[in-house]
Amino acid sequence: xxxxxxxxxxxxxxxxxxxxxxxxxxxxxxxxxxxxxxxxxxxxxxxxxxxxxxxxxxxxxxxxxxxxxxxxxxxxxxxxxxxxxxxxxxxxxxxxxxxxxxxxxxxxxxxxxxxxxxxxxxxxxxxxxxxxxxxxxxxxxxxxxxxxxxxxxxxxxxxxxxxxxxxxxxxxxxxxxxxxxxxxxxxxxxxxxxxxxxxxxxxxxxxxxxxxxxxxxxxxxxxxxxxxxxxxxxxxxxxxxxxxxxxxxxxxxxxxxxxxxxxxxxxxxxxxxxxxxxxxxxxxxxxxxxxxxxxxxxxxxxxxxxxxxxxxxxxxxxxxxxxxxxxxxxx
Numbered sequence: 001x002x003x004x005x006x007x008x009x010x011x012x013x014x015x016x017x018x019x020x021x022x023x024x025x026x027x028x029x030x031x032x033x034x035x036x037x038x039x040x041x042x043x044x045x046x047x048x049x050x051x052x053x054x055x056x057x058x059x060x061x062x063x064x065x066x067x068x069x070x071x072x073x074x075x076x077x078x079x080x081x082x083x084x085x086x087x088x089x090x091x092x093x094x095x096x097x098x099x100x101x102x103x104x105x106x107x108x109x110x111x112x113x114x115x116x117x118x119x120x121x122x123x124x125x126x127x128x129x130x131x132x133x134x135x136x137x138x139x140x141x142x143x144x145x146x147x148x149x150x151x152x153x154x155x156x157x158x159x160x161x162x163x164x165x166x167x168x169x170x171x172x173x174x175x176x177x178x179x180x181x182x183x184x185x186x187x188x189x190x191x192x193x194x195x196x197x198x199x200x201x202x203x204x205x206x207x208x209x210x211x212x213x214x215x216x217x218x219x220x221x222x223x224x225x226x227x228x229x230x231x232x233x234x235x236x237x238x239x240x241x242x243x244x245x246x247x248x249x250x251x252x253x254x255x256x257x258x259x260x261x262x263x264x265x266x267x268x269x270x271x272x273x274x275x276x277x278x279x280x281x282x283x284x285x286x287x288x289x290x291x292x293x294x295x296x297x298x299x300x301x302x303x304x305x306x307x308x309x310x311x312x313x314x315x316x317x318x319x320x321x322x323x324x325x326x327x328x329x330x331x
Contacts, residue, residue, distance in 0.1 A: 001058035003305045011061045011230075011260040012054055014047060016075065018265045020067040022096050023132030024120070026159065026188065042267045044078045046285055048085070050263060053294050055087030059261075063092045064112075067265070070099040076106040083111030092116065094157075098134060100142025108149050115146055116155040121165050122172065130164065147179065155182040155245075160203040173212045176242035184232050184245035189274065205246040212237075212244065231257070249274075255308035261301065269301045274309035 001009040018036050020028070042050075051062060062082065069075050083091055092114040093107060100117065107115070119139055121127040127136040146154055158165065158172055169185075176183045185208050188201060212218060221234035221243045231254045232245030248254070262270040267282025279301040284293060 001299070001302055003302050005256075005305075005307050007257065007259060007305075008058075009259055009261060009302050009305070010058055011063070012051065012059045013063045013065055013260060013262045014051065015065045015067065015263065015265045016044075016047065016069050016078070017041065017067040017072040019071050020096070021071055021098055022068065022134045024096075024118075025130055025132070026161070028132075036266045040266045040282070042263075042265060042282060044074065044081070046267070046282070047078070047263070048081060049285070049291075050267075050281060050294065050298075051082060051088070052085055053291050054261075054298055055085050057295050057298065060087060061090040061092075062088055063094060063116075065094045068096050068098070069093060070095055070103050076103065076110045079107065079112060080110040090114070094118070095142075096131075096134070097139035097142040099138075101138065101145045104142065104145045104149055104151075108146075108151065113151055114153055114155075115151050116157055117143055117146075118157045118159075119143075120159050120161070122168055126165070130161075143181075147181075152180070153182045154180075155184055157184050157186055159188055160185050160205070160208055161188055162201040162203040164201065166203055169208055169211055170215060173216070173237065173244055176244050177237055177240040179242055181242040182232075182234070182245055183242065184247055186247045187250050189249055202250070204251045205248040206251055209235075209246055216240075218244070249309065253308060255306075258305075261298075261305075269298065271301050271305040272309055275306060277304055277306075279304070 003009055018041075051059070064075070064079060066072075079091065079093070082088070091111050093112050094116040095118070097117040097119065117139065119127075120130055122136070124136040127134055127139075143154065143156070156172070156175065160166065160169075172183050172185070175181055185205055187205055188203065209218070217238040218235045219238055221236045230247075231249070232247050233252075235244045235246070236242070237244065258272075262273065263281070264270060264278070267280065267285065268278040269281050270278045279297055281294065281297055284297060289297075
């Protein structure tokens with residue numbers, strides 16, 4: 001599928017729940033979120049049908065997200081069913097890692113080989129603070145378990161936040177010295193209501209890369225960015241076992257190569273993380289639409305994909321067009 005700006009759209013992020021077992025301060029508002037009703041969440045068989053049709057018109061890569069996907073009952077069985085979808089050649093999962101250790105073997109058996117783990121601090125007290133009481137030890141155990149089992153790559157995602165974890169940048173970077181992990185720094189984005197409290201805490205990846213470069217010699221990993229890297233610019237500390245990635249939607253916008261769509265847990269297909277523009281698939285699906293009708297709706301969504309996102313950075317002050325909370329979008 002080629003959009004009107006000549007980008008190949010082949011990647012679908014699928015949120016299977018808006019529930020989460022953490023309350024990260026930049027993701028959820030202080031007063032909490034109004035969760036989507038049980039009947040409004042897509043059933044697994046509905047998601048499988050959407051993915052099957054999307055795969056038939058060009059989607060080849062699916063990432064399972066939430067909320068926290070592992071809190072939804074039957075997630076591993078669903079992923080196993082998803083793995084048999086004709087046309088899919090890559091299924092991955094994003095998790096906060098709290099439940100990862102007990103689920104790791106089942107996920108691997110279900111067909112997930114690549115995994116992203118969100119981890120914004122290596123300090124137990126700070127981690128509990130930003131996540132609303134999360135257990136850092138559970139996440140560390142989960143990372144160790146997926147490494148033992150053989151997941152690859154293992155991507156550790158850090159949202160860089162000024163005044164919170166900027167003093168841990170080198171600690172995170174040095175994880176890639178000892179283990180074959182992809183340690184990826186992500187610029188803080190103003191998405192939804194919680195972002196209003198964090199708009200002054202943006203930290204550019206340019207600064208992070210320069211800091212790491214002042215301590216170690218950074219080399220381009222494999223010379224160029226690969227499709228599996230996605231929007232990350234990949235580097236390696238000379239002699240290190242892993243890699244360091246920089247995802248910079250504000251300081252180095254990468255919209256010209258965006259290849260993704262997002263299916264929310266309540267069945268809306270979003271064409272850009274940072275825009276509230278979407279196409280409702282749930283209602284047509286439940287009203288008996290044909291496969292051809294559903295394929296046409298997906299194509300209609302792609303036709304709405306903008307040339308670039310509407311989030312700008314001006315000396316740390318952001319102009320945002322997305323008011324949905326990250327937990328309801330699926331990241």
